[in-house]
Amino acid sequence: MxxxxxxxxxxxxxxxxxxxxxxxxxxxxxxxxxxxxxxxxxxxxxHPAASSLAGGRTGNLGIVVPDIANSFSAVVIKAVDRQARREGYALFVAGSEEVVHDEEASARALVQQVDGLLLVSPRMPDDALLALAGATPVVVLNRLLDGIPAVLTNLYEATRHAVEHLHALGHRTVVYLAGPDGYPNDVRLRGFRDACGRLGMEGSEIGPFAARFQAGVRAADLVLATSATAVVAYNDDIGVGVINRLADRGVHVPADISVVGFDDTQLAEVVTPRLTTVRIPAADAGTAAIEMLLDLVRGRDVTVRSPRQVSAELVVRSSTGPVRAVASAAGQDPAP
Amino acid sequence: MxxxxxxxxxxxxxxxxxxxxxxxxxxxxxxxxxxxxxxxxxxxxxHPAASSLAGGRTGNLGIVVPDIANSFSAVVIKAVDRQARREGYALFVAGSEEVVHDEEASARALVQQVDGLLLVSPRMPDDALLALAGATPVVVLNRLLDGIPAVLTNLYEATRHAVEHLHALGHRTVVYLAGPDGYPNDVRLRGFRDACGRLGMEGSEIGPFAARFQAGVRAADLVLATSATAVVAYNDDIGVGVINRLADRGVHVPADISVVGFDDTQLAEVVTPRLTTVRIPAADAGTAAIEMLLDLVRGRDVTVRSPRQVSAELVVRSSTGPVRAVASAAGQDPAP
DNA sequence: TAACAGAGTGCAAGCGTTTACACGATCAGT
DNA sequence: ACTGATCGTGTAAACGCTTGCACTCTGTTA
Structure with missing residues (x-):
């Protein structure tokens, strides 16, 4: 044989x-x-090992994500896997569980047996990232660093739209529930602050929270301790956690408090009330990233191209509504 | 270097x-x-390729699942990835998207560059599975085949419990919404039929459906065309889809129809009404499987051990309730 | 003191490919 | 008929590592 x-x-x-x-x-x-x-x-x-050794090509690609079980990551992986297989590559997957050290270690372990590496929302220091990129073609998703091909989302704008949406509904005091440190949180936060500033709203932040349902549950009580009438959550998991806890405490969404999330996970469509959220096209992002990576691997494009954008957009559902008329003259509730 | x-x-x-x-x-x-x-x-x-070539060990493990983005699979992958990294192995992941041919192809492509392979709910024919197992250590999750180490769940019993639960609530006509063909569906179906038989209930089946939310939405209308008062769905995604569509059609859960799902996904806890479901401990299953695989890889246990069980259990929530008293003498509803 | 065991190291033959280079054959152009 | 491309194939040297075997030392044991 x-x-x-x-x-x-x-x-x-x-x-x-x-x-x-x-x-x-x-x-x-x-x-x-x-x-x-x-x-x-x-x-x-x-024999793949023999081919790699002699030929210098492994026929493998690698992806490292913060959390494999997180819906956003999972969808990205799925899209990438699909495309990779179609192109004849096998795919390594590693989850960093949000810890920088593991992320770096995984990436470094993979770098030797892949032809290219895709890093999703990496949090390692710039120089570590550059070192990796020196060793093998690298594409990052959700991070911006000079010299490294990237896929980004227009989350800054989308976040602003979310805040404008809340403003239009009459909200003036709003709180942002931060996720894990890193680019994805930064850009949301910037969008949030800038929009609040521009619109003269009072915006505050709590966190960081883990990007999970339970963290949202916990966050809800912290929100109630403020005077905010609306909350912008780092992602849907947190947002849904908030909604759940608010319901337990007898606080109505959106009548008493409005909630918006990010990602447009399946969850968002299914909870009650259905979650207003910023949709990030995970599959598109994954596909775009793997395509860039394959171009790079095949040496098609030695010049580093400008970051590619996939566009996020606000999906308005039922978890956001007009602020309750506290002492307002413009009461417009129909009598029951 | x-x-x-x-x-x-x-x-x-x-x-x-x-x-x-x-x-x-x-x-x-x-x-x-x-x-x-x-x-x-x-x-x-x-250099990994050189080591593999000379040493015959790759330091890699592989996992193939039906659908990477499916919550159950994702959690399994996460658990496996974690354990694999801890033991110094890198992990290949492949999704078959439920098509047998791709599943086989992925597995065969991987088999040459891994020290062991984990197949989740594989649907390939027996001989293909045996051929793989002849080429590298293989562990299967959710499938039973003589000579291949397996991790199983006591889903048969758990399904029976679900049906008994419905019976106890007075349901007598119940429908099962089948998922994709394969072991996981078979065992649910057997449990369902046997329980219905034993309890003298009228059980019918519709399907197969893809294991997704949208399929559940579609299924709901088919359910309404029957006289069933309760539905057992292949998994939570389908179950939640059903609930959603029923709500749209003005049918109340559980007042008019009870719904039970499988997996105890995050979804289940979050929908309204919260979903009664059979919890399958995905992370435990993944961990158990990878441990068997590592034992095998390290030659610790040449004798094929008997299948390992992880135990599923019914989690009763609000999507199941007493059957509506149609022409029953035992009305017990308090007046409003 | 001889015999021997064991620990530590080096030599060199693989492991299964890829690929630069060389070679012969075929064919077109002159 | 001669030159030079072009095409198809073979030769053999890598690729970077592992490991069986042999060898040299130190101790130990009798």
Whole structure:
């Protein structure tokens, strides 16, 4: 089951067999057929480790994400896996569980056995990132660093839209529930602050929280301790956690408090009330990233291209509504 | 940055350097230190492809799942990834998107570059599975096949409990919404049928459906076309889809129809009404599977052990309730 | 003191490919 | 008929590591 036995059976040299598998068009048609039948009869297929060693290409790609079980990551992975397989690559996956050290270690471990690496919302220091990018083609999703090809979302704008939406509903005091430190949180936060500033709203922040349901549950009580009438949560999981806890405490959404999330997870469509959220097209982002990576791997584009944008947008549902008329003259509630 | 340069710098042979990295205890302490400092100064680390080729071990594990973005799969992957990294293995992930051919192809592609393979709910034919298992250590999750180490859930019993629960609530006509063909669906179905038979209930089946929210939405209308008062859905996604659509059609859960799901996804706790569901401890299952696999890989246990069980259990929430008293004598509703 | 065990190290033969280079054959252009 | 491309194939040297075997030392044991 090595190349030699195929070569012997087909009456050719190992070089020819090798070429049949790597550059078939460089081999005469009849020779090629002879080799291929021999290979099939022997159930031969090239040994990946040997190919990598000799050829320098591994045929593998790698992706490292903050949390595999997180819906956003999972969808990205799925899209990437799909595309990778279609292009004949196998995919390594590693989750950093949000700890920088593991993230770096995973990436470094992978770098030797992949042809390219995709980093999702990486939190490692700039120089670590650059070092990786020096060792293998790297594309990042959700992070901006000079010299590294990136896929970004227009989350800054989308966050502003979310805040404007709340403003339009009459909210004037609003709180942002921060997620784990890093680019994705930063850009939301900037968008939030800038929008609040521009619109003259009173915006405050609590956190950081883990990007999970339970963290949202916990956050809800902190929110109630403020005078905010609306909350912008780092992601849907947190947002839904907030909604749940608010319900337990008898606070109505959106009548008493409005909630908006991020990601447009399946969750968002399914909770009661349905969650207003900023949709981030995870699958598109994943696909865009893997495409850039493949271009890079194949050396198609040595110049580092400008970051590619996928566009997030606010999806308005039922978890946001007009602020309760506290001492307002403009009461417009119909009598029951 | 090859072993030779490290050897030269440390004044030893390449064999010694190799041993320092593979069996450090076989090298004298001072030599080891010399080698390690040399390696660090040179930023050396062994080339995986070369090690695999020469040593026959890859240091990689692989997992193939039906759908990466599905919450159950994602949690399994997360648990497996965690454990694998902890043990020094890198992890390949492949999603079959529920198509048998892709599943087989992925598994076969991986088999050459891993030391062991974990298949989650595989649907490939028995002989394909056995062929794989002949080529590399294989553990399956959610499938039973003689000679292949497996991790199973006591889903048969748990399904029975679900049906008994419905029976106790007075339901007599119940429908099962099937998921994709395969072991996981089979065992639910058997449990369902047997329980219905035993309890004298009228049980029917519709499907198969894709294991997704939208499929559940679609299924809901089919359910309403029957006279069933309760539905057992293949998983939470479908169950939640059903609930959603029923709500849209003005049918109340659980007042008019009861719904139970499987998996105890985050979704289940968050929808309104909260979903009664059979909890399958995905993380435990993943961990158990990877542990078996590692034992196998390390040759600790050549005898194929009996399938390991992780235990599913019914979690009763608000989506199941007493059947509506149609023409029953035992009305017990308090007047409003 | 001889014999021997064990620890530590080096030598060198692989592991299964890829690919630069060389070679012969075929073919077009002159 | 001669030159030079072009095509198809073979030869053989890597690629970077592991490991069986042999060797040299130190101790131990008798």
């Amino acid at each position: 090595s190349i030699r036995e195929v070569a012997a059976r087909a009456g050719v040299s190992t070089a020819t067999v090798s070429r049949v598998f790597s550059r078939p068009e460089a081999v005469a048609a009849d020779t090629r057929h002879r080799v291929m039948t021999a290979a099939e009869e022997l159930q031969y297929s090239p | 090859s072993i030779r340069e490290v050897a030269a710098r440390a004044g030893v042979s390449t064999a010694t350097v190799s041993r320092v990295f593979s069996r450090p205890e076989a090298v004298a302490a001072d030599t080891r230190h010399r080698v390690m400092t040399a390696a660090e100064e040179l930023q050396y680390s062994p």
